[in-house]
Amino acid sequence: MTKTRVVCAHDCPDMCSLVAEVEDGRLVRLQGDPDEAYTAGFACAKVNRDMETVHSPDRLRTPLRRVGPKGSGEFTPISWDAALDEITSRWKAIIAESGPQAILGYAYSAHQGHMNRRLVGGLFHALGTSRLQAGTVCDTCCETAWDMTCGPVGGTDPEAVVHSDLVIAWGCDLMAVNVHFWALLEKVRKTGVKLVVIDPRRSQTAARADWHLPIRVGTDAALACGIAHILERDGLLDREYVAANTLGFERWSSEVLPQFPPARVAEITGLSVEAVERLAAMYGAAKASLIRLGEGMTRLARGGQALRAVATLPALTGAYGREGGGALLLAAGSMDFQFGMVGKPSGPASARMVNHLALGEALEEMTDPPLRALFIAANNPAVTNPDVNRLRRALASKELFTVVHDPFMTDTARYADIVLPATTYLETEDFYRSYGSYRMQYAPAAVAPQHEAMSNFHLAQALGQRMGLTDPVFSMAPKDIVPHFFKGATGIIAAVDPALVFEGPVKVAPPSAQEFRTPSGRLEIYSETLARQGVTPMPVWEVDPVEAADAARWPLRLLTAPGYFQAHTAYAASPFLRKREGAPCAILHPEEAAKRGLADGASVKLFNGRGEVGLVLRISDEVQPGVVLVPGQRPDGEAVSGTVNMLCDERRTDMGEGACYQSTFLDVAAWEQAA
Ligand SMILES: Nc1nc2c(c(=O)[nH]1)N[C@H]1C(S)=C(S)[C@@H](COP(=O)(O)OP(=O)(O)OC[C@H]3O[C@@H](n4cnc5c(=O)[nH]c(N)nc54)[C@H](O)[C@@H]3O)O[C@H]1N2
Ligand SMILES: Nc1nc2c(c(=O)[nH]1)N[C@H]1C(S)=C(S)[C@@H](COP(=O)(O)OP(=O)(O)OC[C@H]3O[C@@H](n4cnc5c(=O)[nH]c(N)nc54)[C@H](O)[C@@H]3O)O[C@H]1N2
Ligand code: SF4
Ligand SMILES: [Mo]
Numbered sequence: 001m002t003k004t005r006v007v008c009a010h011d012c013p014d015m016c017s018l019v020a021e022v023e024d025g026r027l028v029r030l031q032g033d034p035d036e037a038y039t040a041g042f043a044c045a046k047v048n049r050d051m052e053t054v055h056s057p058d059r060l061r062t063p064l065r066r067v068g069p070k071g072s073g074e075f076t077p078i079s080w081d082a083a084l085d086e087i088t089s090r091w092k093a094i095i096a097e098s099g100p101q102a103i104l105g106y107a108y109s110a111h112q113g114h115m116n117r118r119l120v121g122g123l124f125h126a127l128g129t130s131r132l133q134a135g136t137v138c139d140t141c142c143e144t145a146w147d148m149t150c151g152p153v154g155g156t157d158p159e160a161v162v163h164s165d166l167v168i169a170w171g172c173d174l175m176a177v178n179v180h181f182w183a184l185l186e187k188v189r190k191t192g193v194k195l196v197v198i199d200p201r202r203s204q205t206a207a208r209a210d211w212h213l214p215i216r217v218g219t220d221a222a223l224a225c226g227i228a229h230i231l232e233r234d235g236l237l238d239r240e241y242v243a244a245n246t247l248g249f250e251r252w253s254s255e256v257l258p259q260f261p262p263a264r265v266a267e268i269t270g271l272s273v274e275a276v277e278r279l280a281a282m283y284g285a286a287k288a289s290l291i292r293l294g295e296g297m298t299r300l301a302r303g304g305q306a307l308r309a310v311a312t313l314p315a316l317t318g319a320y321g322r323e324g325g326g327a328l329l330l331a332a333g334s335m336d337f338q339f340g341m342v343g344k345p346s347g348p349a350s351a352r353m354v355n356h357l358a359l360g361e362a363l364e365e366m367t368d369p370p371l372r373a374l375f376i377a378a379n380n381p382a383v384t385n386p387d388v389n390r391l392r393r394a395l396a397s398k399e400l401f402t403v404v405h406d407p408f409m410t411d412t413a414r415y416a417d418i419v420l421p422a423t424t425y426l427e428t429e430d431f432y433r434s435y436g437s438y439r440m441q442y443a444p445a446a447v448a449p450q451h452e453a454m455s456n457f458h459l460a461q462a463l464g465q466r467m468g469l470t471d472p473v474f475s476m477a478p479k480d481i482v483p484h485f486f487k488g489a490t491g492i493i494a495a496v497d498p499a500l501v502f503e504g505p506v507k508v509a510p511p512s513a514q515e516f517r518t519p520s521g522r523l524e525i526y527s528e529t530l531a532r533q534g535v536t537p538m539p540v541w542e543v544d545p546v547e548a549a550d551a552a553r554w555p556l557r558l559l560t561a562p563g564y565f566q567a568h569t570a571y572a573a574s575p576f577l578r579k580r581e582g583a584p585c586a587i588l589h590p591e592e593a594a595k596r597g598l599a600d601g602a603s604v605k606l607f608n609g610r611g612e613v614g615l616v617l618r619i620s621d622e623v624q625p626g627v628v629l630v631p632g633q634r635p636d637g638e639a640v641s642g643t644v645n646m647l648c649d650e651r652r653t654d655m656g657e658g659a660c661y662q663s664t665f666l667d668v669a670a671w672e673q674a675a
Contacts, residue, residue: 005033005504007443008047009116009425010570011109011138013330013436014180016043017505020426020446027051027426027447036505038159038437044179045580046565052574053424054447059407059573060421061451070396073414080452083418088466090401091373095127098369101352103129106359109138110378110570111456113430113443114485115478118343119460120377120405125347126469130371133657136356137385139330141658142298145307146329148527148655151517154334156290156326157509158437161188163324166286168196170310171220172294173203176562178436181292196279198223199296200559201587201629202622213279214624216270217557217662220297222541224309226265227280229257231316236284238318245516246315248526252538260541268541270624284317288325295329296561300662301544304655308527309539315523320514332435333517334510335493337485345471357659358650360387363394370399377405377422377456380569382412384633386648386659389611405459408573411635411643421453428455431482431501438492441505442482535654546651547663554608554665556592556628558647563632572635584634584643586615588668592626593619596668603640603671606630608647608664614640614671628668640671 001023008016017033030050034041063083068074078086094102105124111117125131135143146155158181161167167185174182182205189195189210197209198220206212215223231237232253242249266273283289291314297306311327319325354362354371359381363371374395385391395402395415404416413419426446433440449455454462457478464474473481483498492508500506518524531537551557565571565581572578586606588598598604600619605612606628615630623629630644651660 001028004444004446006426006446007432007441008043009112009430009432010047010567011112012567013178013434014039015112015432015434015437015439016047016180017441018043018047022447025447027054033505037507038180038184038439040180040183046567046571046577049571049574049576050424050426052576053407053571054426054450056573058409059450059453060409060419062421063452064419066417070398070415071392073409075419080454083420084462084466087403087418088463091467094372094401098372100128101130102369102372103127103375104132104354104362104371104373105129105375106132106379106381107377107456108134108356108379111425111428111430113425113428113432114337114339115342115430115481116425116428116456117378118339119457119473122343122345122473123460123464123469124375125344126464126471127467128347128351130352130354133353133355136652136656136658139295139658140656141303141653142293142295142307142329142656144656145298145304146311148304148524148530149308149311149518150514150523152333153515153517154331154438154510155293155328156324156514157331158328159184160324160512161185161290164188164193164288164290165324166194166196166282166289168198168289168291169205169209170198170291170293171297172292173199173205173561174292175204175208176564178292196282200624200627201561203561204564213271213275216268216624217559217627218300218302218306218547219269219541220306221302221309221539222260222265222268223271223276224313225257225260225539225541226262226276227283227313228316229260230262230277230280231284232257234281234284237316241318241321242316245320245522247520247522247524248538252525256538256540283313286317287319288322289314289317289319290325291327293327293329298653299560299659301547301651301653301660302542303653303658305536305539305541309541312523312525312539314514320523323512326514330435331438332433334491334515335433335438335440335508336489336491337433337493338488339485341473341484342481345473346469355652355657357386357652359385360391360394361650363397363400364390372399373401375403375405376412380406380410380412382410382415383635383643384568384645386645386661387610387650388643388645390650405456407453410569420459421451423449423453423455427453428457429478430457431478431485438508438510439505440501440508442479442501530655544663550663550665554667556666556668557626558662558664558666559623559627559629560644560661561629561631566632566634568633569635572638578638581632583616584639585618585631586668587618587620587623587629587631589621589623589625590619593617598668598670604668605671606644606647606666606668608666610649611642611646613642613644613646616640617668628666
């Protein structure tokens, strides 16, 4: 039996250090590395089962060529040489006829290692193809809103929570997505520190909080403006901090905050006036309050305003200036690694951009040249993108040459012309830096590639070489690339000796007072950058007219949240985890179920103008009336019928052009009526 120290590469803010135990070439056990303080010796319930994914009987074994209609999943095995020859000869012909921008590389975050994640993008960057505006399905809205407020810089170190005197999980289900922060927080709470959760549903985190405020979906900006209103009214502002570190407070205070007295805030948010007052008083009294910002509140039309409003609060009390105080959305911004060698090895300075969430639109509508070839890796957009009906229609086009690289035959891979078997992260080596904490580590592979699987990194190298690319990164060993990430790096990683990351996890820490990297060097309540883009420059809550029109037409709003035992479709291969998560479901408040005569456990259809999906109904007061909660995004085959994103459209958020899953309005009825 061998033990190898590795790193979890799943898309998760914790980035655990793990110990993999291997016997006769098989992974038998994965555990949290006891020698890394934040991981603290435990992996989450999902990754404890990653052996099932690595050694799943459903793994793709060889490259495949399509023999049936697109979407049918009928393929025949071919050799790697034949697959790579076919791909590169098709690409070369398309480039000769239509130019490189007729090709799109579409790779995302299922492997968080910086070589496996970035080199696929680097390949297409060097080829000068159309480029992916990646992450609009996920975090570009919240990230842009944060950047417009605080600048491209990380937030509070989660490990500094030991110095916090109040913690607010704002639209973040810590027990699902941030279990190691949760574990640390549990210890801190034993010392009397209170946890407040602001979330439309009683998540597992909310159920264990000292106080849960079940806010109405999409109204966080109003609550934050209301808190600011009360802090000012009651003399709870840290005026010195505000004067020295923020821009635009006076204007906000005279033009925006007067619109948010407690009574109006209560009306908008569905909370009581007492709750709004009490929250503001608590927040005003705390010195080192920490807000853990979730992405959930930003996955709707005015999501950027919500995040900006909430991220402004710690400046008002001066919490940003104190150890343990402030806010944490993401940490990555403060670790200035130089990833350009991998992500942008060569290629034109600019190229046509394709919004990640709007792949269907791009495939159907882009001209001059139209997209003729698509390469998808580490992403399952036929389930996880909004408006997947449109996307699938576009993927079914005979004109489009599609390659999908994945360990499994996903709903997306079914539409490919060529499917390539990918390794899982445990079969790869890579360099990791966390996006939710301040840590980094290099990890070797725990087991050899299964069957004929190839890693993202090696596939990108093989394709790059066949396409005639000569950038060094297409022939270098991963270990030799790592030191380049540190070359010219500034800030908190400048002092790190790259050799250390090969020995184990390395921890760095941001300065204890929040840095602001905005144009003004201050927290920008007023953002000139947004004003120039025609976006409301000060945080505010406003009615969104499109949402209002849809809400008048449909009685329910979609609430979406991460699954506890599934993350998107990344763990769909584990029978144990599928069972723990349960059948794909929709959750309705008892009143809404009663109105429709629906019983717990019944099959129901969720429908609106865009589509219809069949799920199992669960009735629970964990959600408020007026919403339907659909946890996770699950493959069609697991559900009664279809997948939730058939109901969502490709609309973009106010900032960062992100996905508006929660700006979806719909109704629920008995499934029989569908027939
Ligand atoms: N177990 C698990 N872990 C995961 C994932 C997963 O799917 N499952 N996904 C991974 C990925 S890719 C990402 S990007 C991160 C995602 O992490 P985040 O998106 O940050 O997830 P949460 O923070 O839990 O945010 C969702 C929470 O926001 C709440 N919410 C929804 N709308 C609103 C609103 O309008 N206001 C407020 N206040 N709250 C709202 C939801 O009820 C839910 O509890 O997690 C990663 N980790
Ligand atoms: N309704 C709704 N939709 C959402 C969200 C929501 O909150 N609500 N959340 C959104 C968010 S935050 C995100 S990040 C997206 C996630 O959407 P996706 O990126 O599509 O996430 P997954 O479904 O996990 O798909 C990852 C795929 O990568 C494969 N894979 C795993 N490891 C590797 C590898 O090393 N190499 C290769 N080539 N493939 C690999 C897996 O088998 C899987 O098929 O979904 C978004 N969709
Ligand atoms: S908590 Fe996150 S980083 Fe840690 S093992 Fe689980 S998925 Fe991986
Ligand atoms: Mo995400």
